Each structure stands twice: as C-alpha cells, then as structure tokens.
Amino acid sequence: MSRDSMRISENACTIVLNGEQALMLSQKAVFLMSDKVLLLSDLHIGKSSHFRREGVAVPSSMHASDLLKLGYLIKQLNPKRVFILGDLFHVGLNYDVDLFKGWRDAFKDTDIILIKGNHDRFEASKSCELGIEILDDYILNDKFHLRHIPGNFHYDGLLTISGHIHPAVRVFGKGRQTATLSCFHLSEHKLVLPAFGEFTGRHIISPYPGDRIFAVIEGGSSGKVVEIR
Amino acid sequence: MKEISEVTSTDRKIEDWFTSKGWTPFEFQREVWQLYAKGYDGILNAPTGSGKTYAMWYAVIAEHLNADTKKKKRKNEGLKLLWITPLKALSKDIERALKESASDLGIQWKISTRTGDTSASVKAKQKKNEYQVLITTPESLHLMIAGKQHEKFFEELLCVVVDEWHELMGSKRGVQVELGLSRIKAVNKKVRVWGVSATIGNLKDSLTVLLGPGKGKRKIVKAEIEKKISITSLLPDEVERFPWAGHLGIKMLHKVVPIIKQSGSTLIFTNTRSQSEIWYQKILEHYPEFAGTIALHHGSIDRKIRDWVESNLHKGKLKAVVCTSSLDLGVDFYPVDTVIQIGSPKGVSRFLQRAGRSGHRPDAMSRIYFVPTHSLELIEGAALKQAIETNYLEERQPVIKPIDVLIQYAFTLAAGDGLDPQKTFEEVKKTFSYSDLREDEWNWIMRFVISGGDTLKNYDEYSKVELVDGRYRITDRRKSLFHKLSIGTIVSEMSMLVKYMSGGTLGSVEEDFIAAMRPGDVFTFAGKNLELADIREITAYVRKTKRKSSRVPSWLGGRMPLSSQLSELLRVKLGESVKDNVKEIELKTIRPIVKLQSERSHVPGKNELLIESFESEEGHHLFFYPFEGRLAHEGLAALCGYRIAKLKPLTFSFAMNDYGFELLCDSDIPLRQAITNGLFSSELLEHDIMQSINSSELAKRRFRQIARISGLIFQGYPGKYKTNKNLQASSELLFEVFSKYEPENLLLKQAYDEMLQYQLEYFRIRAALDRIAKQKVVIKDLERPSPFSFPILVDRMREKITTEKLEDRVRKMQLRYEQG
Incomplete structure (x- = not known):
C-alpha cells in the first residue's frame, strides 16, 4: 500500500454496509473493500460551461479538478469497477464532453458504469463514444441496489445506494458557530452519497431519528469523514 | 431678504x-x-x-x-x-x-x-x-x-x-x-x-x-425654516429598580399608554420588527380598550395591509400605530401629533426624522418622547437633546466604486442601445463614485462583461453580449429580459409568504423561522396569533387561533450600531454625569446608577478609556468601553483578542454592545503586558483584523448581494419560486469557486472591502484607536459586575476569536444538528 492510499483510508470512515466492509472517503465517494468497487455520484460536468453559455460569468473549467480527483482515487485504490450513480453531465452531453473523453483515455483499463441520472439526457448509444456503460439501475452482488434517485421503496434485503440529493447538514458549535458540510446519509434501507463534483451545490437535509450522518470535512489530502450525532 | x-x-x-x-x-x-x-x-x-x-x-x-x-x-x-x-x-x-x-x-x-x-x-x-x-x-x-x-x-x-x-x-x-x-x-x-x-x-x-x-x-x-421640536424622555419611577440591561422596554408600558391616550394620533417607533410585534401584543393585552384603534406596521407585513394602515392613519381613524423604520419615510400623516421612540434610535438623524413625522399642521410642533429600555440609555436621551440643539447630525457616506453596480449598468447599456467601452468609461469617470476608477479595473469589468472574465479555455462558449455595429449588445431577447428583471440593488432575504388557508396574504417571514416549526405550532405575526397549517414551496399556510404563543419571528439585520455622532456626545454626557451640578433631568435621574458605577469601578471622563477586569465561575472577563458602536466593537474585540493571544496561547469568546465589549477567557489575561506591546496600536491594523476574524465567512455574507447585483445569480421572475433549475447556484458556492479559481476577481475583492467598511466599520475602529492613543487608560479590578458591564455580561450573542481553519474548527465543535 502506498503512503497516499494509506492516507485515503486513514481519513475515511470504515463501516459495514449490508455485511460488506466499506470506506466512506473524504473525497466524497464510497469504496467497497472486498469487491474493490468505487461508488460516487453527481459530478455535473459542464455546469460551469452551461452557466457561461447563458451569460453568467463563473470561472471556466472547474470540472477538470473533479476528474483529477477521480483519477487520483482510481490510481490509489485501483478499483475493479467504478459506478457513477447519475448526473455525470449537467445538461445533456455538453461542451465539456471532450474534457471527459480525454480523461477517459487515461483510464481505459478501469470499467466505468454510469447509472443514468435525471441530468444525463442523452441516448444510451452514446456509451461507446464516452467509453462507459450506461444503465438505468443495477443490483450489485445481491446486496446493493444502485440507482440515481433514492425513491421511497426498496427491495427486501438490499441496501439502496444513490445520489441526486447532494445531502449536507448544518452543524452547530458553541458561540453561534455554524458550518454546512456535505454528508453521507445512511438510513435503514438507503445510503445517499454526497455530490462528488465541486460546483454542484448542496441540499440541507433533516434526518430522522435513527439515521446516521457521516459529515465530510473537506481539506484536500487532510480531509476527514466523521460521524456526527 | x-x-x-x-x-x-x-x-x-x-x-x-x-x-x-x-x-x-x-x-x-x-x-x-x-x-x-x-x-x-x-x-x-x-x-x-x-x-x-x-x-x-x-x-x-x-x-x-x-x-x-x-x-x-x-x-x-x-x-x-x-x-x-x-x-x-x-x-x-x-x-x-x-x-x-x-x-x-x-x-x-x-x-x-x-x-x-x-x-x-x-x-x-x-x-x-x-x-x-x-x-x-x-x-x-x-x-x-x-x-x-x-x-x-x-x-x-x-x-x-x-x-x-x-x-x-x-x-x-x-x-x-x-x-x-x-x-x-x-x-x-x-x-x-x-x-x-x-x-x-x-x-x-x-x-x-x-x-x-x-x-x-x-x-x-x-430653507431657513425652524421646525419646533419638543423632546421628552420618559423617566422610570425608580431608577434603582429599572433594569440595567434589555432592549424591549415593556417595563415602560404604563408610562407610554397615558401619552397615547392624551394625544390625537401617535406613532410608536421600535427598532426591530419583532419588538414591534411584542409591543403591539402587550398593549392590547394590558389595555384591551385599544382594540380596533391601534395597528401594527413593519416591512414584513403585506403591502396591502400596510396600505390599509396608512390610509386609516390619514383619515385619523387610528389612535396609535406601532411601527419600525417602515414609517420613517413616506407621505405625511396629518393627524399624527405625537411620536414615541422606544429604545435608542442609534442616530441623531433618525431620531429627528421620526420626530418630524408628527405635527404637520401649520405652526404645529413636532412632539417626540424617548423611552429608555435600560438605565444607561437615559444618558442617550440627554445626548440626543444636545445633538439636536446643536444640529450635530450624521454624515451620509457615499458608496465608492462598487464594481457590482457598474457591471449591472454595463449590461443595462448593452440591453439598450449598446455598450461602447471607451465612451462609457469616459462617462462614468465623471460621476463622483467612479471618478478614480482605474483603467485596469475598467478593463477587468469589460472582460467580465464581454468574455465572462479571465478564461483559460479556447473553445469557451460564454455569451451574453455580442459585438454588433461597433457596440456590445445583448441580442438574445430572453437574456435581455432576464437582465431587465434583475435591475436594482435591493436584495431581499430569502423569505416565505405567510398566507391564510382561506386566502389572503399577511406578509413574509424568514425561511429559518418557519423551518424550525411544525404544523400545529402557534406563533405571533402581523399582530395575530396564528397556527401553522401547512408549508408548500415558499408559502406557509396559517389559520387564526385563540391559542397564545410567545414565539415571534425575528428578522435578520436591523441591528444598527450607534452612530459616531451620538457615540461622541454620549461620551461627553457621561463625563458630565459625575459632576454635582448636572442640569439635565436624564442625568439627574441616572445619578444613583452613575454613583454605583463610580463606587464599584470608575466613570470615564472624555479623555479616559476604562477597562474593567472581573473574575467569575466562567473565567476571566475584561470589559473595554470605547463607546464606538457595536460593529466597530466586534472588530476591536477580535483585534484585541488576537493581539493578546499572540503573547500566549489563549482562546477568547467575546460579546459587545454599543458602549463596549468583553473578552472572556478561561485563564489569566496578560492585559498590562499586552498594552505595553501595542494592544491599541494602529500599525498593521488591517492585517491584524483580517487575521483575527473569520474574514472569509463575513465576506461571504456580503457576496450574496454582490452576486445578485452583478448578475451572477438570477433571482427569477417576480413571484415565482424557481426558474431554469439548471442555472441555480448559491452565492456561497460561487464565492468558494471564485476564491479557488479566480482569486483576483474584483467582485471578491469588493466583498472583502464591503465587509471591512460596513460589517466592521473599519474607519471607526481606526478612529477609536487614534483616540485611545491620546487617552489615559484606567484599569479597574472589580469584585462585582458594574452597571456598565452588566448588559454585556448577560448578552447571549457571543462570538469566538479564532484563526483556525474550518476543518479544525469543526473538529472542535460540539457536533450536533437539527433533527427533522
């Protein structure tokens, strides 16, 4: 194990999901250890370009750093398969698609499967062009049901893992301190991942009693995932 | 003549x-x-x-x-x-x-x-x-x-x-x-x-x-027209039993009501919307005979209801209206002959403006009553009188070179007959605000407008304006409409409408207030007891109820600092208050409190800075009294805490009001050593302030308005909640993204400048330090809290001085979140 991959697991939070050892990474992804599967969601590539095309002057090409981060995780963890749980692209196949293709070439050997999200408005036939497999949902090892929108139902015995929500919690400290943190939201039958992309926005959730919240304290290589209660 | x-x-x-x-x-x-x-x-x-x-x-x-x-x-x-x-x-x-x-x-x-x-x-x-x-x-x-x-x-x-x-x-x-x-x-x-x-x-x-x-x-x-004003401070019966702290002033209700009764029509000004709700409620509770003849008026109440109140004021049908700054301006109400100001007006001009809302009949006098809400405010009454006598009014500081407004204007020109960069630069340079706009700044603005800022990509698709016939124009009709809908610089807080189930809008409250409630909960708003029935998108549906509640929405903002002019006169009056031959009734009344202050501590003269030190179970307290308004005190507290903590590792929490601020620490504070080491020095001032406060958090708050004015955030069509979901981004997210990818962005810089100027009143901090440099520092060790320190001591609004990064701060925070 390299020093970097050591650090990745040190900063992560270890948890058992449906009998499987998993790491909740401070890079806002989940790594299933025995199957070597990397799960992440909501990159929204092309969001900044979309803004710019509509005349809103946000900085361009922020998404390169999201892909760099994903590349870093792939290099360090060497996953067999990577599942992106939807919203890889912000508006259909957009202007940053070349950016993605270029990146994809550098990681040809890794299988990447996209579970289609509500933002991914393009034909499944594009999968070849992008070099990824595209599915509506997927059952992994008879343990996990991977889909984009969490939904209100679940299959018996399966844990639904999804994205879409961009969950975050507001934490309070003494002296009127507050901070909003992206989080993993785990309830009885569902795990919702935080948005992997940087320029994506967050939705503050109101968890129910019994839910578990794992907040992501971002800070590059020194970030951390901690459970809060 | x-x-x-x-x-x-x-x-x-x-x-x-x-x-x-x-x-x-x-x-x-x-x-x-x-x-x-x-x-x-x-x-x-x-x-x-x-x-x-x-x-x-x-x-x-x-x-x-x-x-x-x-x-x-x-x-x-x-x-x-x-x-x-x-x-x-x-x-x-x-x-x-x-x-x-x-x-x-x-x-x-x-x-x-x-x-x-x-x-x-x-x-x-x-x-x-x-x-x-x-x-x-x-x-x-x-x-x-x-x-x-x-x-x-x-x-x-x-x-x-x-x-x-x-x-x-x-x-x-x-x-x-x-x-x-x-x-x-x-x-x-x-x-x-x-x-x-x-x-x-x-x-x-x-x-x-x-x-x-x-x-x-x-x-x-x-116009040399002397408007006669009569100012009366309402005095507590026994100043010894009058509270040392507080801002509601309900204790003075029994003094206020006779004035309403003997007047024709009265405006009762409060400083915050929630205070006006409480006063309205309390008047009706204790004097039910006023039902139907008094009304409530503040900025969050629906326009239609406010119009109704205003028109009835005109007709002389209302005995009194409890209001906020919402009635500072506007058309004259001829029947109003009396004005009551509850608590400090914070500024001389505001007090005068409010007084002027009464006595519009020919030769009539403006009559205003000042109601202190705690004992020290009595001194403000004396200061206000002197300020008005000597016409010592606040200055209005013009806004200098706001980049966001200029960007909006550039788009406005582009939406109209087109923007000619050179011509417009020459034109705007003739205004006072942009007279020292530099060419490099203008070039940056033009890059932002024309090409969407500094872009690294060669296949960039940014488009808002196009070059047509030598001028930049917004040719897309939809984008042009979007821009026209966003013209303006008034940014409303995210708020929720309050409506009856049966129809009819009551007004709006802040989202956070409703978010903390559940259907069935009761709260008071627009002077009515309401039960929350349902929440749908941005509307909270309510029904009337007989159940009572002490829950009153509070609205952000509105906590104005005491103005420089009033602060200055307050320092003067305070110095006078210890003299035996005081004339003003306010100073005579407050005598016992001033005496107690000199017994337990000291009453600072004009050329003194008082610092009190005091120990309690909570730890070591230091109280400083620069009398420079709460915003400047916030910056001063952070600055002093930071400079003391450089001598030895310490963590402070701090609190402040308009008169002074407090540093609280769990261990001994090396105050004297800090003073000799330049605690009040104005060297490296800006640097030390930026280090001492959580500057990015504060700047982020300012950025909200800037992002909206400069067109980075489209607020949507009037009355519609969301539009074009793919274009939604919060100002917080934009702030972070700009900080990381475009740190030289002038709008970011503006956010930090505005934070220094408006959030912390940097210029007053500097003025206070310059004054302190000439003053004698008086340090008193107290056994019991003094009347000066008490209001700060009980203030629950505390801030922490920290230079830690977010991640470290969060780790130390007692982690908890609200459950749904």
Whole structure:
C-alpha cells in the first residue's frame, strides 16, 4: 500500500454496509473493500460551461479538478469497477464532453458504469463514444441496489445506494458557530452519497431519528469523514 | 431678504397662483427660482412639508413658460422634467400636487408616474414620449436606459430633480442615480440637476456626489425654516429598580399608554420588527380598550395591509400605530401629533426624522418622547437633546466604486442601445463614485462583461453580449429580459409568504423561522396569533387561533450600531454625569446608577478609556468601553483578542454592545503586558483584523448581494419560486469557486472591502484607536459586575476569536444538528 492510499483510508470512515466492509472517503465517494468497487455520484460536468453559455460569468473549467480527483482515487485504490450513480453531465452531453473523453483515455483499463441520472439526457448509444456503460439501475452482488434517485421503496434485503440529493447538514458549535458540510446519509434501507463534483451545490437535509450522518470535512489530502450525532 | 431683480410676467403668474392659494412664496423658493433661471445646478436643503416640491416645480414651469413666449409652440413636446424619488409611495403624492397646480395654471403637460408597478400599456405610452413629466425611481430610470433609443427620450429634458437625495446618497441606489445622470448629461448637455435633501452632516459633499467632481454653476439653497421640536424622555419611577440591561422596554408600558391616550394620533417607533410585534401584543393585552384603534406596521407585513394602515392613519381613524423604520419615510400623516421612540434610535438623524413625522399642521410642533429600555440609555436621551440643539447630525457616506453596480449598468447599456467601452468609461469617470476608477479595473469589468472574465479555455462558449455595429449588445431577447428583471440593488432575504388557508396574504417571514416549526405550532405575526397549517414551496399556510404563543419571528439585520455622532456626545454626557451640578433631568435621574458605577469601578471622563477586569465561575472577563458602536466593537474585540493571544496561547469568546465589549477567557489575561506591546496600536491594523476574524465567512455574507447585483445569480421572475433549475447556484458556492479559481476577481475583492467598511466599520475602529492613543487608560479590578458591564455580561450573542481553519474548527465543535 502506498503512503497516499494509506492516507485515503486513514481519513475515511470504515463501516459495514449490508455485511460488506466499506470506506466512506473524504473525497466524497464510497469504496467497497472486498469487491474493490468505487461508488460516487453527481459530478455535473459542464455546469460551469452551461452557466457561461447563458451569460453568467463563473470561472471556466472547474470540472477538470473533479476528474483529477477521480483519477487520483482510481490510481490509489485501483478499483475493479467504478459506478457513477447519475448526473455525470449537467445538461445533456455538453461542451465539456471532450474534457471527459480525454480523461477517459487515461483510464481505459478501469470499467466505468454510469447509472443514468435525471441530468444525463442523452441516448444510451452514446456509451461507446464516452467509453462507459450506461444503465438505468443495477443490483450489485445481491446486496446493493444502485440507482440515481433514492425513491421511497426498496427491495427486501438490499441496501439502496444513490445520489441526486447532494445531502449536507448544518452543524452547530458553541458561540453561534455554524458550518454546512456535505454528508453521507445512511438510513435503514438507503445510503445517499454526497455530490462528488465541486460546483454542484448542496441540499440541507433533516434526518430522522435513527439515521446516521457521516459529515465530510473537506481539506484536500487532510480531509476527514466523521460521524456526527 | 434679497431683492428680486426682475419680475417677469411668468413670475407674476406664479406669485398670483400662490396668492390665490392664500400663500406667499418663501424666500428659499424664490432663491431656487432665480438660481435655476440663471442656469445653476444645486441642492435644496429643506424639510418635508416645507414647500420644497413647489420650489423645484415652479422653477421648471417658469423656464417652460418663458421659452414659450420666445419660441413658437411645437406640437409634440417630449419629456421636460424627470423627478426621481426613492419611494414609490411618495410618487403618487407628488403626481397629485403637480397635476393640480398644472391645471390651475393652464399648462397642458401630461404628468405620470413610472415605477415597477406601472402597467405595460402605460409604459408603452411613456416610451412614445407622450408625457412631459415623469416621476420615477432609480431602478425605473435604469430600465429607461435599458430601452431602445433611450437617448431620444432625454433630448428635450430641462431638469432632473432627485428627491430625498440624503436617503439615496449613502446607498448603491445613490450610485445608480449618479450613473443615470451621467448618461442623461452625455445626451443632453443643457439639463439641470437639482437634489432635494434633508439636513445631514455633510451637505456640501452631497452636492459633489450628486453632480460629480468639479466646479461650475452649482449651489446649496437652505430653507431657513425652524421646525419646533419638543423632546421628552420618559423617566422610570425608580431608577434603582429599572433594569440595567434589555432592549424591549415593556417595563415602560404604563408610562407610554397615558401619552397615547392624551394625544390625537401617535406613532410608536421600535427598532426591530419583532419588538414591534411584542409591543403591539402587550398593549392590547394590558389595555384591551385599544382594540380596533391601534395597528401594527413593519416591512414584513403585506403591502396591502400596510396600505390599509396608512390610509386609516390619514383619515385619523387610528389612535396609535406601532411601527419600525417602515414609517420613517413616506407621505405625511396629518393627524399624527405625537411620536414615541422606544429604545435608542442609534442616530441623531433618525431620531429627528421620526420626530418630524408628527405635527404637520401649520405652526404645529413636532412632539417626540424617548423611552429608555435600560438605565444607561437615559444618558442617550440627554445626548440626543444636545445633538439636536446643536444640529450635530450624521454624515451620509457615499458608496465608492462598487464594481457590482457598474457591471449591472454595463449590461443595462448593452440591453439598450449598446455598450461602447471607451465612451462609457469616459462617462462614468465623471460621476463622483467612479471618478478614480482605474483603467485596469475598467478593463477587468469589460472582460467580465464581454468574455465572462479571465478564461483559460479556447473553445469557451460564454455569451451574453455580442459585438454588433461597433457596440456590445445583448441580442438574445430572453437574456435581455432576464437582465431587465434583475435591475436594482435591493436584495431581499430569502423569505416565505405567510398566507391564510382561506386566502389572503399577511406578509413574509424568514425561511429559518418557519423551518424550525411544525404544523400545529402557534406563533405571533402581523399582530395575530396564528397556527401553522401547512408549508408548500415558499408559502406557509396559517389559520387564526385563540391559542397564545410567545414565539415571534425575528428578522435578520436591523441591528444598527450607534452612530459616531451620538457615540461622541454620549461620551461627553457621561463625563458630565459625575459632576454635582448636572442640569439635565436624564442625568439627574441616572445619578444613583452613575454613583454605583463610580463606587464599584470608575466613570470615564472624555479623555479616559476604562477597562474593567472581573473574575467569575466562567473565567476571566475584561470589559473595554470605547463607546464606538457595536460593529466597530466586534472588530476591536477580535483585534484585541488576537493581539493578546499572540503573547500566549489563549482562546477568547467575546460579546459587545454599543458602549463596549468583553473578552472572556478561561485563564489569566496578560492585559498590562499586552498594552505595553501595542494592544491599541494602529500599525498593521488591517492585517491584524483580517487575521483575527473569520474574514472569509463575513465576506461571504456580503457576496450574496454582490452576486445578485452583478448578475451572477438570477433571482427569477417576480413571484415565482424557481426558474431554469439548471442555472441555480448559491452565492456561497460561487464565492468558494471564485476564491479557488479566480482569486483576483474584483467582485471578491469588493466583498472583502464591503465587509471591512460596513460589517466592521473599519474607519471607526481606526478612529477609536487614534483616540485611545491620546487617552489615559484606567484599569479597574472589580469584585462585582458594574452597571456598565452588566448588559454585556448577560448578552447571549457571543462570538469566538479564532484563526483556525474550518476543518479544525469543526473538529472542535460540539457536533450536533437539527433533527427533522
């Protein structure tokens, strides 16, 4: 194990999901250890370009750093398969698609499967062009049901893992301190991942009693995932 | 009195009109007419209800009539007079007054109002130049400029009057006026510009800000009309038993009610919306006989309900109205003869403005009662009286070079007849606000507008403006509409509508307040007990209930700091209060408290800074009393904490009010050592302040408004919750993204500058340190808290001094979140 991959697991939070050892990474992804599967969601590539095309002057090409981060995780963890749980692209196949293709070439050997999200408005036939497999949902090892929108139902015995929500919690400290943190939201039958992309926005959730919240304290290589209660 | 040199037939006509009304023109009105006729620009300094409207109106009429006799009448006359006012509510009143006198004089001018409320069909007529007089707001002026062929519109304009200029001058709306005027003057060299302003501390500056730097035919005309004001402080029965802290003032209710009873109609001003709700509720609870004759008025109550309250005030049907700054401005209510101010007004001008809302009948006196909410505020009563006697009023600081407003203006030009970068640069440089705009700054703004900022990509698709016929234009109709909908600098907080299940809107409250409630919960709003029934999107549905609740929504903002002027006089009065021969009743009344302060500690004189040190179970407390207003104290507290903590590792929490601030620490504080090491030094001041506070968090708050004004965030169509979901981004996210990817962005820099200037009142911090440098520092060790320290000690609003990164802070935080 390299020093970097050591650090990745040190900063992560270890948890058992449906009998499987998993790491909740401070890079806002989940790594299933025995199957070597990397799960992440909501990159929204092309969001900044979309803004710019509509005349809103946000900085361009922020998404390169999201892909760099994903590349870093792939290099360090060497996953067999990577599942992106939807919203890889912000508006259909957009202007940053070349950016993605270029990146994809550098990681040809890794299988990447996209579970289609509500933002991914393009034909499944594009999968070849992008070099990824595209599915509506997927059952992994008879343990996990991977889909984009969490939904209100679940299959018996399966844990639904999804994205879409961009969950975050507001934490309070003494002296009127507050901070909003992206989080993993785990309830009885569902795990919702935080948005992997940087320029994506967050939705503050109101968890129910019994839910578990794992907040992501971002800070590059020194970030951390901690459970809060 | 000056001689009236020439009396023309026109002047006589106007004098006759005055005579027919039984009036004689005031000296100041004649002075304005003469100066105007000689081609002067200027400021008319006159109070409301003094005839300032007619002073300006007849100046323009006279020019028009005199021109008529010389030139032949033309058929289609264009716009002659543009009247800018900050308040839509005022425009109707002005329109009425102008129309009346125009018809008396037989002038065939069409007079109309153009504000955000004007219907599309009327606007279309106005565009065709059918009107000779338009009464409008700064925002609507910019909308005119965003229209096609706006230059033609201003060609025949004789005069622009900017009403209530003192109100506009200190805000970004004032900058909008400056920009609008620069455009009009570029089109029409002859146009005259007159501001109408109440008295402010820097009247001379207001002339330069309105007209731009430079000299020429410009003058300030003062209406020497003495408005008589009677100021009375309501005194507690026993000052010993009057609270040392607090801001509600309900204890004085029994003193306030007799005044309401013996007056005709009373306005009761409170400082916050929640305070007004509480006062309204308490009056009715203890004096139910007022039911139906008192009302509540504040900015979050629905416009229709407020209109109802205002019209009943006019008709004299209301005995009293509990209100906030929502009634500071606006049309005069003739039946109002008494004003009550609950708690510190925080500024002399505000107090005077509020006093002036009473006594509008001829020769009537403005009558105001000051109600202290805690004992030390009594001294403020004495300070207020002296300030008004000596006319020591606050200055309005103009907003300098706001980048966001200029970006919005650039897009406004692009939406209209197109933006010519060089020409516009020369034009805006003539305004006061942008007179020292540098070329590199302008180039950055142009890059932002034209190519979307500094871009690294070569296949960038940024588009908003296009170069057509040598000018940058917004050619896309949808983008142009989006921009026009976003013109303006007033940013509303995210709020939820409060509606009855059966229909009818009550007003709006902040989202966070409703978010913390569940259906079935009861709260008080708009003076009613309401049960939350349902929440749908941005609407909270309620029904009336008999159940009572002490839950009152609180709204962000509104906590104004004590002004420099009032603070200064407060320091003077405090010094006087220890003398044996005090005359003022307020100072006499507070004697026992002042005595107790000198027994337990010390009462600082004008040339002293008092520091109190005190130990409790909580730890070591230090109290500093610079009397510089709560915002500057926040910065000073953080600064002192930071500088002390450099001597030895310490963590402080701090609290403050308008008089002083407190540092609290779990271990001994090396105060004396810190003072010798330059605790109050103004060296490296900005650096140390930026280090001591969580500057990015504070700047992020300022960025919200900036992002919205500069068009980074589209707020959506009026009345619609969300639009174009793919274009949603929060200002917080944008702030983070800019900080990381474009740190040299001028809008980011503006956020930090605004934070220093408005959030922390940096200039007052500097002034306080300069003063302290000359003062004697008096340190007192206390055994028990002093009357000065008590209000700060019990203040629950505490801040922490930290230079830690977010991640470290979060790790230390006691992690908890709200459960749904």
